[in-house]
Amino acid sequence: MSLARTLAVARRIVAGFRRDHRSLALVVVVPIVITALLAWVIRGSIPGTTRVAIGNQAGVTGDRMIAILRAAAPPVGAAGGGTNGVEIELVGDGPAARDRVKAGSAQVAVILPADLAAAAAGGMVTLTVVTQGTDPAVDSQAVAALQQLVIRAAGSMGSLGVPPAGAGAVVGPGTAAPVLPTIRIAHETIFLSPDADTLNVMAPVFLGYFAYFFVFILTGISFLRERMGGTLERLLATPVSRLEIVLGYGLGFGLLATVQVVLMTAFTLGRVPVPAIGPIGEWGVGLGISSAGSPILAFVVVLLLAIGAVNLGIFLSTFARTELQIVQFIPIVIVPQGLLSGIFWPVERLPALLQAVAHVLPVTYAVDALRAIMLRGDGLGDPGLALDVAVLALVAALFVMLASLTIKRDIA
């Protein structure tokens, strides 16, 4: 095992990349652009209004509740920060409100029940909320906006059970004592702030997934060229060992992955404000997501994953004859990992069979580790994270071995 030869292999990979500007852009620029796009989609979309149609079947008490909700509703058009504008319209009774949702002119119908006053006095109010049900994403956003609204208004709801001054007919005598807030939804979070959006949960794992994806593609193609171009056989006519080649590749592409991860981490965690220029309002470069734990530990996780990807690329290049065939591995190797590894859907909620599959995919452990580090602030002392890191190291070692085995001196 010679360090000089390993370094020579690594240096030649980096030297080759210096001239390959397009691949460099792929490594450095593309992940940032895609993450920025994702951030834009998650944070920027539906800046508009959740239109709520209220069907009031509760008479005066309903009117008072509507007034309270209106007062608490965030102004329309004030987007950002996770709060969307809410527009409240009184449309008559329940069926009328349903019709609005059916026609699409409102996203949510809220039906105030006839017994609202009694229920409020009794301490438990149930509001019926109706959505179209055709697009769960839109529905859940609308319901979430409504929930936020109710939380904001909760403080004022205590008066609902109290008869309004001079109109004591609704509630009988003897129930004059005001009942405390009835619609109280306590929203607390353990890790993120209640304002956290999807991006906080997504951005950390994108770090790992991008590194995995690009490093795999680049090594796969690069090693395929070695095999097909005769340089691999030429290497094997020198004293270099298979392990030195594989480690040199890991080092060279590990360096590229490092550059990528450092830039991505800076982009994800940092935020540089850009002042408003002319018609363009003030904006910022970077996502400004806070990491609870050590960025260095996060980096180690991504690097372990990348070393696995390098060697997976070398291994799979054995089964490809053209660069196109390397690209054909993407839907087989990369996409399923993206779907199953918990990036978009929590692994615990997958069907049992798919959970089993997810637990053999290295990206699953990297996603879990990155969330543990960046969201919960875990360190290596936490058994869950320690297990993740151990599995990633094991997988990297396994792939190094597999990759070495595919480099045979007898290539014929």
Added chain:
Amino acid sequence: MSSATTTASDTRQPAVSARALVKAFGLIRAVDGIDLSLAPGRIYGLLGPNGSGKTTLIRLLIGLARPTSGEARILGTPMPSRAALARIGYMPQGEAIYPDLSVAENLAFFAALQGTRDGAAIERVLDLIELGGRRNTPAANLSGGMRRRLSLACALVHQPPVVFLDEPTVGVDPALRVQFWAHFRALAAAGTTIVVASHVMDEADRCDELLFVRAGQVIAHGTGASLRAEAGTDDLETAFLRFSGLGPDGQPLPGLTASGS
């Protein structure tokens, strides 16, 4: 001249040897029982038509392929041996250089793998292949002949005592080819053993000894003069046909050309 100064152990131990070497690819026996013993400090020419097994023989000798049976040794070490590869120079038939590295980077890379950190050695081979002025050109932007020259330089940069060159002068212009052979001669005089595979008969006469290869076997081995005398002809091509068991009017074997142009 310095072949006279080779040590006693050198003369006793062949630089390259093979015993009953066989390599079969399915039904094809690319190398079919070859015995060799090549002395240090001499230039050997492997001559034979396309597919006769020259490249396969070289790959077996340096341990790039495992023989089906038999054994090869370089400087007394049984192959394959990674350690022995440091003392072997190999220029493959298709140039195996990195197109995205510059001329100098390719040389430095192979020098490092082959255990040389000597910057002067890189300059020397750059001068030999006359690419000093293009040291920073990416290999992808070189002409075909220049890439062959770079590939040769990569094989020689670590000054190995045993060199295998698989058709080194294909695509190289005549003036530079003359220079290459002068360099090979100087290397041999300094004790380097050189094995050259070629179809080019007028290059054959620059070798000390010739091995005629046909269908995976060495059908004749000797100096150019002795082979001519044995075949009773002045023409090496005709001599090859004689040794192949064909008459002087036998069909010329494909791939065997009379000159390199």
